[in-house]
Amino acid sequence: MENVNLKTIADKLHLSTATVSKALRDSHEISNETKQRVLHLASVLNYVPNPYASSLRKRVSKTIAIVIPEVDDSFFAEAINGIEAIVQGKGYHVLIYLTHESFEKEKAIFMDFQSGRVDGVLLSVSAETVSTHHISNLQSHQIPIVVFDRICDEISTAKVCTDDYNAGYTATKHLIDNGYRKIAYLSISKTLSISGKRMKGYSQALTDNNIPVKEAYIVECTLNDEYNNAVIRNLLQSKSRPDAIIASVERLTTNIYLVCQHLQLKIPKDIAVISFSNLKTAAILNPSLTTITQPAYEMGKTAASLLFKSIEKKSFPLDTVVQLFPSVLIPRDSTIKK
Amino acid sequence: MENVNLKTIADKLHLSTATVSKALRDSHEISNETKQRVLHLASVLNYVPNPYASSLRKRVSKTIAIVIPEVDDSFFAEAINGIEAIVQGKGYHVLIYLTHESFEKEKAIFMDFQSGRVDGVLLSVSAETVSTHHISNLQSHQIPIVVFDRICDEISTAKVCTDDYNAGYTATKHLIDNGYRKIAYLSISKTLSISGKRMKGYSQALTDNNIPVKEAYIVECTLNDEYNNAVIRNLLQSKSRPDAIIASVERLTTNIYLVCQHLQLKIPKDIAVISFSNLKTAAILNPSLTTITQPAYEMGKTAASLLFKSIEKKSFPLDTVVQLFPSVLIPRDSTIKK
DNA sequence: GTGAAAGCGCTAACAA
DNA sequence: TTGTTAGCGCTTTCAC
Numbered sequence: 183m184e185n186v187n188l189k190t191i192a193d194k195l196h197l198s199t200a201t202v203s204k205a206l207r208d209s210h211e212i213s214n215e216t217k218q219r220v221l222h223l224a225s226v227l228n229y230v231p232n233p234y235a236s237s238l239r240k241r242v243s244k245t246i247a248i249v250i251p252e253v254d255d256s257f258f259a260e261a262i263n264g265i266e267a268i269v270q271g272k273g274y275h276v277l278i279y280l281t282h283e284s285f286e287k288e289k290a291i292f293m294d295f296q297s298g299r300v301d302g303v304l305l306s307v308s309a310e311t312v313s314t315h316h317i318s319n320l321q322s323h324q325i326p327i328v329v330f331d332r333i334c335d336e337i338s339t340a341k342v343c344t345d346d347y348n349a350g351y352t353a354t355k356h357l358i359d360n361g362y363r364k365i366a367y368l369s370i371s372k373t374l375s376i377s378g379k380r381m382k383g384y385s386q387a388l389t390d391n392n393i394p395v396k397e398a399y400i401v402e403c404t405l406n407d408e409y410n411n412a413v414i415r416n417l418l419q420s421k422s423r424p425d426a427i428i429a430s431v432e433r434l435t436t437n438i439y440l441v442c443q444h445l446q447l448k449i450p451k452d453i454a455v456i457s458f459s460n461l462k463t464a465a466i467l468n469p470s471l472t473t474i475t476q477p478a479y480e481m482g483k484t485a486a487s488l489l490f491k492s493i494e495k496k497s498f499p500l501d502t503v504v505q506l507f508p509s510v511l512i513p514r515d516s517t518i519k520k
Numbered sequence: 521m522e523n524v525n526l527k528t529i530a531d532k533l534h535l536s537t538a539t540v541s542k543a544l545r546d547s548h549e550i551s552n553e554t555k556q557r558v559l560h561l562a563s564v565l566n567y568v569p570n571p572y573a574s575s576l577r578k579r580v581s582k583t584i585a586i587v588i589p590e591v592d593d594s595f596f597a598e599a600i601n602g603i604e605a606i607v608q609g610k611g612y613h614v615l616i617y618l619t620h621e622s623f624e625k626e627k628a629i630f631m632d633f634q635s636g637r638v639d640g641v642l643l644s645v646s647a648e649t650v651s652t653h654h655i656s657n658l659q660s661h662q663i664p665i666v667v668f669d670r671i672c673d674e675i676s677t678a679k680v681c682t683d684d685y686n687a688g689y690t691a692t693k694h695l696i697d698n699g700y701r702k703i704a705y706l707s708i709s710k711t712l713s714i715s716g717k718r719m720k721g722y723s724q725a726l727t728d729n730n731i732p733v734k735e736a737y738i739v740e741c742t743l744n745d746e747y748n749n750a751v752i753r754n755l756l757q758s759k760s761r762p763d764a765i766i767a768s769v770e771r772l773t774t775n776i777y778l779v780c781q782h783l784q785l786k787i788p789k790d791i792a793v794i795s796f797s798n799l800k801t802a803a804i805l806n807p808s809l810t811t812i813t814q815p816a817y818e819m820g821k822t823a824a825s826l827l828f829k830s831i832e833k834k835s836f837p838l839d840t841v842v843q844l845f846p847s848v849l850i851p852r853d854s855t856i857k858k
Numbered sequence: 859g860t861g862a863a864a865g866c867g868c869t870a871a872c873a874a
Numbered sequence: 875t876t877g878t879t880a881g882c883g884c885t886t887t888c889a890c
Contacts, residue, residue: 185636185661187883198861203885213859230635234575235883238866243572245615254597262591266618275637277583278616280604297568298523299613323523439804461801466777468806525867536877541869551875573867576882 186227195219206231237298245275246489247300249291251283251308251332255432256460257478258306261330264482265304272490274301283371283405285310292316296323302489306332309371326492326500330485331476332376340492340503342485346376349474349509350383353428353456356472358391360517362426362454366399366417368438370431380430380458399424403434410434414441418453426454426517432461435471454517458509469515476509524565533557544569575636583613584827585638587629589621589646589670593770594798595816596644599668602820603642610828612639621709621743623648630654634661640827644670647709664830664838668823669814670714678830678841680823684714687812687847688721691766691794694810696729698855700764700792704737704755706776708769718768718796737762741772748772752779756791764792764855770799773809792855796847807853814847 188199195202197216205212205220206229212220223229237243248265250258262278269276277300281288288308293316295303303320305327314337321327321339330342357365367384369377385395401417403410414437417424429435435457439449447453449469456472457464464471484505492498526537533540535554543550543558544567550558561567575581586603588596600616607614615638619626626646631654633641641658643665652675659665659677668680695703705722707715723733739755741748752775755762767773773795777787785791787807794810795802802809822843830836 188885189883199884200862200886201860203883204860207885211859216859228634230632232576232883233635233637234572234581235866236885237572238570238576238868239883239885241866248616253591253600254594256592259592259597262616263618276616278586278600278614280601294568296566297571299571433800436800436804443804462771462774463799463801463805466774466781466805467801468804468808470806526869527867537868538870538878539876541867542876545869549875554875570867573882574869576884577867577869579882 186229187232190227191220191223191229195223241298243299243301244273245277245300246302246304246486246493247277247279247291247295248304249279249281249288250306251281253278253280256462257331257432257476260460260478261306261482261485264479264484265486266482267479268483268486268490274490281308283309285312289316292320295320295325300325302493303327304485304489305329307334307374308332309374309377312373324496326489326496328485328489328492328500330481332374334375338501340485340488340500340505342481342488342505342507343376344476344481344507344509346379347383347386349458349511350380350428351387352383352511353380353458353474354384354387355391356511356513357426357428357454357456357517358387358393360450360454361519362517363393364396364399364422364424365393365426365428366401366424368414368427368429368431368434369400369402370404370434372402377430380428384428396422398422403431403437407437410437411441414438415445418442418445418447424453426456429455429457429459432457432459435459435461435467439467449516450519454519456511456517464512465514467516472514472517473512474509475512477507481505481507524567525570528565529558529561529567533561579636581613581637581639582611583615583638584640584642584824584831585615585617585629585633586642587617587619587626588644589619591616591618594800595669595770595814598798598816599644599820599823602817602822603824604820605817606821606824606828612828619646621647623650627654630658633658633663636661638663640664640666640831642823642827643667645672645712646670647712647715650711662834664827664834666823666827666830666838668819670712672713676839678823678826678838678843680819680826680843680845681714682814682819682845682847684717685721685724687796687849688718688766689725690721690849691718691796691812692722692725693729694849694851695764695766695792695794695855696725696731698788698792699857700855701731702737702760702762703731703764703766704739704762706752706765706767706769706772707738707740708742708772710740715768718766722766734760736760741769741775745775748775749779752776753783756780756783756785762791764794767793767795767797770795770797773797773799773805777805787854788857794849794855802850803852805854810852810855811850812847813850815845819843819845 192199192202205217279291317337328340333341459473530537530540543555617629666678671679797811802811
């Protein structure tokens with residue numbers, strides 16, 4: 183099949199490409215009759231404009247990027263759905279990039295964006311991200327960026343997130359209220375802001391309840407299941423075994439449950455478990471899992487909407503926007519002794 | 521910050537853009553000294569080539585598309601990881617499109633691809649997809665397509681999938697072997713090939729074991745949780761209640777478990793459950809879930825590799841390739857009475 | 859209301 | 875080895 187372009191149509195109709203172009207974009211300069219003829223032929227010939235020619239000329243790509251650590255996570259999956267709902271309506275396209283928690287990858291991706299490949303970026307930073315030059319650097323190229331969930335306080339742009347300090351505090355308080363005092367916290371990064379804030383909430387809740395914060399109870403996990411299992415096993419076999427665990431990310435849940443099974447520790451009798459999680463299966467786990475759940479879909483929608491506000495009106499001041507969403511603690515059996 | 525392009529570099533170095541272009545692409549025509557000077561200045565100026573200019577000129581986008589029904593599903597999430605692993609290595613970019621099971625959306629997306637936006641497409645068809653014109657139409661524009669998991673027999677291109685007939689048969693046989701005979705099948709689409717094949721395996725297994733196939737036991741579900749819950753509730757409250765359920769997609773698991781909880785039906789005593797699923801939490805559900813699990817990551821990798829074979833060598837015959845992966849039945853407590 | 863011409867940034871053929 | 879030129883397909887002045 184031939185590739186049909188403006189010239190094809192122009193030639194057949196004895197018009198110029200300029201006229202055809204304008205007709206297709208419904209310009210007022212063009213007579214109705216011409217518009218009809220052009221539109222008709224275009225549809226007959228199945229004309230689809232070349233987006234790259236248009237991008238090159240207009241310096242606009244009609245494309246945004248989503249840069250996230252991973253997809254195999256309910257929060258990000260749901261957030262993508264929210265983003266997509268907005269993007270869809272705008273007729274934009276979505277490039278997706280997974281950093282797998284690598285700062286190097288994140289930097290390389292952002293470097294590439296200087297090319298004008300995308301009109302805006304939705305970012306959730308990697309666990310390894312320790313500086314924000316790549317971000318501000320891109321901003322200096324007038325590419326709007328909205329960070330969501332895993333934000334960086336340092337960068338000056340719109341932030342869509344939950345109140346992680348409070349969430350950490352609430353989770354810890356919930357455990358304390360249910361009779362647990364030896365509470366461990368599984369982090370995924372020392373540097374990640376959300377992890378840090380959740381942890382601060384955790385420490386503060388302990389302190390407020392006269393429970394000393396124990397270094398040994400703060401454990402850093404990774405992307406590696408083997409490693410995480412080992413770390414969790416160690417924790418649960420240590421002589422001062424905790425009686426509760428807070429998992430700062432969804433994916434640690436399975437590790438914890440399996441290690442407990444393996445060690446024949448009963449949840450919540452021997453050990454309580456609460457997880458930051460959007461897992462649909464939380465309610466049907468054995469036992470059902472108490473979660474801190476974020477409004478992922480709404481956060482995705484909001485992040486995308488903000489980004490488009492800036493794309494559509496570049497004077498829109500992203501840097502002043504902080505959209506804080508409430509996350510909710512959903513108490514289930516994993517933290518409540520019968 | 522200024523946008524630096526070939527001309528910027530050429531001017532500063534008193535070279536032509538052609539020379540700079542060639543130098544950057546390490547052409548043998550260019551002297552080493554010139555290459556060094558160009559490379560150096562490019563890195564100093566932070567030059568990033570405009571991908572759309574290059575795409576326009578070379579008629580190659582260095583971009584592929586993933587078109588899938590949804591992301592919030594472990595199979596697709598893992599498949600994306602596999603795809604990304606390959607794409608990453610090729611220096612390609614990934615556009616992602618979610619059809620949310622809508623045939624209309626799928627068609628519109630494929631229509632757009634005629635523009636040359638992508639060099640290839642990885643597709644898992646929507647549940648509503650009833651014809652394949654949009655696919656063959658795109659193929660006639662020389663865009664290679666690889667279908668994975670949810671394939672269409674009619675289209676002539678590479679297919680990466682599991683043996684769904686066998687999987688359906690095996691699942692059913694497993695239930696029969698464990699003493700269940702009133703086995704229901706939850707489908708998501710009458711037209712979807714994988715759903716049909718899994719169902720055929722189901723029927724055949726029943727027939728082979730002298731169990732009549734009951735229409736009432738074959739239930740079509742949707743994307744709507746409310747609706748699915750109602751349908752499942754009906755099924756489980758009917759006077760001829762089944763004693764086992766096969767869920768043809770992962771996301772129905774939570775519905776089934778919750779309805780059972782609600783109706784106070786015990787799994788697997790009152791009702792067995794087996795699901796096509798890649799859920800990481802399968803092993804820690806209450807009770808642990810027997811699954812038919814597909815090698816999603818490998819399938820994603822294979823699909824992407826095949827696509828690139830065709831992109832890189834357009835004579836590569838995709839249409840003869842069918843990569844059948846084995847899915848595995850992982851028996852757990854949800855189908856095995858104690 | 860329509861068209862000619864220039865140009866977005868890059869690459870490829872061809873000249874020098 | 876380097877440069878000139880043309881052009882990918884589209885949009886946008888500006889002239890008619």
